[in-house]
Amino acid sequence: MLKWWQKAIVYQVYPKSFQDTTGTGTGDIKGITSRLDYLKALGVGAVWLCPVYPSSNVDNGYDISDYTGINPAFGTMKDFDELIAEADKRGIKIVMDLVFNHTSDRHEWFLQSKQDRTNPKADWYIWRDAKPDGSVPTNWRGIFGGSAWEWCRERGQYYLHTFAKEQPDLNWENPDVRRALYDAANFWLDKGVGGFRIDAITYIKKPSEFLDGKPDGKEGTINIHLMTANTPGILDFLREFRREVFDGHDIFTVGEANGVSADELPDWVGANGVFNMLFEFSHVDLPLNESEIWCYPVKWTLRDLKHALSSSQHATARNGWCPVFFENHDQPRSVNHFFPEGADTQKAAKVLAAVLLTLRGTPFIYQGQELGMSNVSWPDINTYDDISTKGQYAFALNEGFSPEEAMKFVHYFSRDNARTPMQWDNSPNAGFSTARSWLPVNENYITVNARTEEQNPDSVLSWYRRLAEFRRNHEELTAGDYREIMTDSEEVFAFERMLDGRRIITAANFSLESAMLPEEFAEYDLLLSSESDAEGLVMRPLEARIMLQYIKTISSIKESLS
Ligand code: GLC
Numbered sequence: 409m410l411k412w413w414q415k416a417i418v419y420q421v422y423p424k425s426f427q428d429t430t431g432t433g434t435g436d437i438k439g440i441t442s443r444l445d446y447l448k449a450l451g452v453g454a455v456w457l458c459p460v461y462p463s464s465n466v467d468n469g470y471d472i473s474d475y476t477g478i479n480p481a482f483g484t485m486k487d488f489d490e491l492i493a494e495a496d497k498r499g500i501k502i503v504m505d506l507v508f509n510h511t512s513d514r515h516e517w518f519l520q521s522k523q524d525r526t527n528p529k530a531d532w533y534i535w536r537d538a539k540p541d542g543s544v545p546t547n548w549r550g551i552f553g554g555s556a557w558e559w560c561r562e563r564g565q566y567y568l569h570t571f572a573k574e575q576p577d578l579n580w581e582n583p584d585v586r587r588a589l590y591d592a593a594n595f596w597l598d599k600g601v602g603g604f605r606i607d608a609i610t611y612i613k614k615p616s617e618f619l620d621g622k623p624d625g626k627e628g629t630i631n632i633h634l635m636t637a638n639t640p641g642i643l644d645f646l647r648e649f650r651r652e653v654f655d656g657h658d659i660f661t662v663g664e665a666n667g668v669s670a671d672e673l674p675d676w677v678g679a680n681g682v683f684n685m686l687f688e689f690s691h692v693d694l695p696l697n698e699s700e701i702w703c704y705p706v707k708w709t710l711r712d713l714k715h716a717l718s719s720s721q722h723a724t725a726r727n728g729w730c731p732v733f734f735e736n737h738d739q740p741r742s743v744n745h746f747f748p749e750g751a752d753t754q755k756a757a758k759v760l761a762a763v764l765l766t767l768r769g770t771p772f773i774y775q776g777q778e779l780g781m782s783n784v785s786w787p788d789i790n791t792y793d794d795i796s797t798k799g800q801y802a803f804a805l806n807e808g809f810s811p812e813e814a815m816k817f818v819h820y821f822s823r824d825n826a827r828t829p830m831q832w833d834n835s836p837n838a839g840f841s842t843a844r845s846w847l848p849v850n851e852n853y854i855t856v857n858a859r860t861e862e863q864n865p866d867s868v869l870s871w872y873r874r875l876a877e878f879r880r881n882h883e884e885l886t887a888g889d890y891r892e893i894m895t896d897s898e899e900v901f902a903f904e905r906m907l908d909g910r911r912i913i914t915a916a917n918f919s920l921e922s923a924m925l926p927e928e929f930a931e932y933d934l935l936l937s938s939e940s941d942a943e944g945l946v947m948r949p950l951e952a953r954i955m956l957q958y959i960k961t962i963s964s965i966k967e968s969l970s
Contacts, residue, residue: 413660415886416453420774422737423460423482425829428841437483441491448498451876456503456605458737464514466574467795471512475592492600501602508589509608510575518576522560532585533576534568547620549629553799556632570611570632572795580612580645590652603660610667613642624699626807631699637667646682660684662731670719678728685731691716692739702817703804710918714901721768721890732767734760735774740825744783748920753782755950757868758938759916762952765875766914768890775830779861780868784828784850785819793847797822833859884912899923911957917947932957
């Protein structure tokens with residue numbers, strides 16, 4: 409029997425950019441509530457809310473200063489309770505983002521911890537003495553650039569931060585820290601949330617010895633990810649987390665697990681794992697080297713993408729479940745990410761939608777993906793807000809790239825590509841706000857927007873709605889097995905989902921050329937195509953098809969005779 413979250417479609421909301429109701433240019437919780445009917449019409453069963461807690465917004469909410477409060481910029485706890493209640497009326501659950509690797513440097517725990525070496529919270533963060541020559545304890549580089557260590561005058565020590573210096577890492581070895589975090593998560597469970605997305609979870613366990621690593625750039629530093637991600641012993645913490653918070657609740661949990669490979673998935677998900685699902689990044693990380701440095705991009709082909717997707721499908725096939733996703737608030741827009749340059753973004757969006765909604769697993773749609781929203785490419789680095797974009801830009805300049813070259817990397821990879829305001833209609837500020845938005849609106853909002861697309865049966869949004877309905881009505885897509893076909897094709901990603909002698913086949917042409925389907929496809933029934941006049945065995949460039957093959961089993965023959 410499948411659980412509710414295995415049948416649901418999850419929609420990710422980036423609150424700052426979703427809907428402003430107060431004229432501040434920044435989205436808010438009431439804005440999300442006001443759009444629940446839109447989400448219901450899309451077939452959404454759960455909404456993952458990026459952090460809405462009090463925060464200094466150095467990393468847009470991922471630097472939390474109170475785990476059980478609501479950021480006044482987003483509204484009040486009453487607004488939040490109302491969101492849960494209104495969502496519930498529409499059969500939609502609210503999923504919270506737990507950011508437990510680090511807090512904000514303004515969190516009361518850190519303010520106390522940094523005061524001296526003897527206060528009750530002295531050991532709640534990761535403090536180390538300088539090297540004998542006064543330099544940083546190790547050559548680790550934070551994920552947003554610069555040293556992962558920051559000097560604290562009061563204590564005369566450095567503290568560790570995997571991300572920005574305003575995001576000090578918590579010391580999970582301390583049982584009081586873990587207890588406080590579990591209490592915070594239980595607070596939200598008591599409010600009736602439907603689950604958790606657990607942020608940056610692979611970094612919570614640090615190695616027993618802190619050693620320098622081999623530099624991965626001219627700067628002499630190494631990405632901390634390569635030194636601390638997925639350190640042995642981490643699963644002991646997480647098993648405790650599961651026992652103390654998740655067990656016994658009808659919720660789902662999805663961990664953000666950068667650094668866990670497909671073959672390690674069985675330890676993390678399923679009957680013996682700790683989460684219901686894990687975001688595994690091998691497919692979205694294809695253009696990145698292992699240090700995730702933007703200025704040294706890696707070439708990849710469709711076959712690499714197919715391999716990455718099939719690996720996580722196989723790893724969770726027998727014992728486990730996976731989230732299926734192509735976008736989130738940290739990724740470029742998928743229409744610019746997975747297709748050759750010059751691809752028509754609306755067609756590309758439809759191709760990915762067909763894959764997203766027919767693979768085995770829970771599909772995650774990131775806001776605006778259902779409209780085919782695309783990247784921006786602002787000429788000036790100062791227009792960008794994202795802290796990692798600024799770090800990567802500075803790193804590229806340090807490596808000797810020119811500002812023009814560094815901007816090319818920004819255009820391709822910046823997280824702000826996904827963070828521009830949601831495009832609701834073609835009125836000023838795209839219907840997102842009555843004021844100038846905190847981040848510029850993508851200029852294509854005049855045509856790419858929810859209202860215009862709702863009125864057009866051929867739009868990306870209409871295609872998403874059809875696919876969502878199709879998925880609801882075809883159990884093969886939720887409960888069926890997965891098998892990749894046409895594995896050698898350089899243009900087409902094709903796979904089948906099989907259940908009780910019925911086989912649904914998805915074929916998605918990612919290329920800008922026509923592609924030939926194998927002979928046997930001629931016998932399949934065409935159920936859906938992203939091109940209205942699709943027929944025969946030749947697929948158009950950027951076309952997606954969904955077909956049905958009815959396999960004659962003894963029981964189906966008996967059924968047809970009776
Ligand atoms: C995760 C979040 C990202 C954030 C980081 C630090 O990767 O998805 O947005 O910057 O963790 O919390």
